[in-house]
Amino acid sequence: MRHTRTLTRRAALAAASVTAALVLAACGNDGGHSTGSGEAGGHGSSSSSAGADAAAGAHNAQDVSFAQGMIPHHRQALEMAGLAAERASSAQVKDLAARVEKAQDPEIKTMSGWLKSWGEDVPTSSDSSAESMPGMDHSTSGMPGMDHSTSGMPGMMDGSDMDELEKASGADFDTMFLTMMIEHHKGAVEMATTEKAKGKYGAATSMADDIVTAQTAEIAEMNKLLGKS
Structure with missing residues (x-):
C-alpha cells in the first residue's frame, strides 16, 4: 500500500x-x-x-530660389564667354572665357537635376534674357539674390549690354567683356553668399561655396587684366 x-x-x-x-x-x-x-x-x-x-527636409525655399536664379545667370555668362573665342584679342581673355564655360555648364546641369528631383520648374533658356525680368539691368548688382521670376538678379546684363558686346571685337571687346564679367561675377558671388547663409541642401551650399571661391579669384584676375589693383 x-x-x-x-x-x-x-x-x-x-x-x-x-x-x-x-x-x-x-x-x-x-x-x-x-x-x-x-x-x-x-x-x-x-x-x-x-x-x-x-x-x-533636404532642401528649403532658398535652395530652390538659388538654383532657379543661378541657372539663367550662368547661361548668360556662357553666352558672354562664347563670344570670346572669335572676338577677343587677348589670349588671357580667351583662356578665362574657356574656364568660365568649363565650370558653369556642368553646374547648370547639376542644378537642373536638383530642381527636377524636387518637383520644381527648371528655368528655360529664355529666362536668361534680362528683358523677361521686370526692372532688370546691370545696375541691379547691389540687390540681394532673389527669385528670378520676381526681381532682377544681381550682375545680369540687359539686352543693350549684350548687343554692344556682340558688336565689339579686338581690344574693345576684351575691355567690355572683362568689365561686364566682373559685374556678372560679383552678382553670382552675392547670390551664392545668400545661399551659403540661408540654404539647407548640402550640395547647393557646397556649390555656392565653390562659386564664391572661384569667382572671387576670377574677379581679381580680371581686374588685373584691366590694370586695376
Missing part, C-alpha cells in the same frame, strides 16, 4: 515538473519572440521614418 502511494506521488511530481517546464519554455519563447520582433520592428520603423524626414 505504501509502495503504491510512493509511486503515485512520484508520478504526480514528475507530471507537475513537466508541466512547469513546458509553461516556462512557452513563456520564454513568447517573450523572446516578442522582444526580438519589437526591437527589430521599432528600429526599422525609426530608420525609415528618419530617412523619410531627411529626404523631405
Whole structure:
C-alpha cells in the first residue's frame, strides 16, 4: 500500500515538473519572440521614418530660389564667354572665357537635376534674357539674390549690354567683356553668399561655396587684366 502511494506521488511530481517546464519554455519563447520582433520592428520603423524626414527636409525655399536664379545667370555668362573665342584679342581673355564655360555648364546641369528631383520648374533658356525680368539691368548688382521670376538678379546684363558686346571685337571687346564679367561675377558671388547663409541642401551650399571661391579669384584676375589693383 505504501509502495503504491510512493509511486503515485512520484508520478504526480514528475507530471507537475513537466508541466512547469513546458509553461516556462512557452513563456520564454513568447517573450523572446516578442522582444526580438519589437526591437527589430521599432528600429526599422525609426530608420525609415528618419530617412523619410531627411529626404523631405533636404532642401528649403532658398535652395530652390538659388538654383532657379543661378541657372539663367550662368547661361548668360556662357553666352558672354562664347563670344570670346572669335572676338577677343587677348589670349588671357580667351583662356578665362574657356574656364568660365568649363565650370558653369556642368553646374547648370547639376542644378537642373536638383530642381527636377524636387518637383520644381527648371528655368528655360529664355529666362536668361534680362528683358523677361521686370526692372532688370546691370545696375541691379547691389540687390540681394532673389527669385528670378520676381526681381532682377544681381550682375545680369540687359539686352543693350549684350548687343554692344556682340558688336565689339579686338581690344574693345576684351575691355567690355572683362568689365561686364566682373559685374556678372560679383552678382553670382552675392547670390551664392545668400545661399551659403540661408540654404539647407548640402550640395547647393557646397556649390555656392565653390562659386564664391572661384569667382572671387576670377574677379581679381580680371581686374588685373584691366590694370586695376
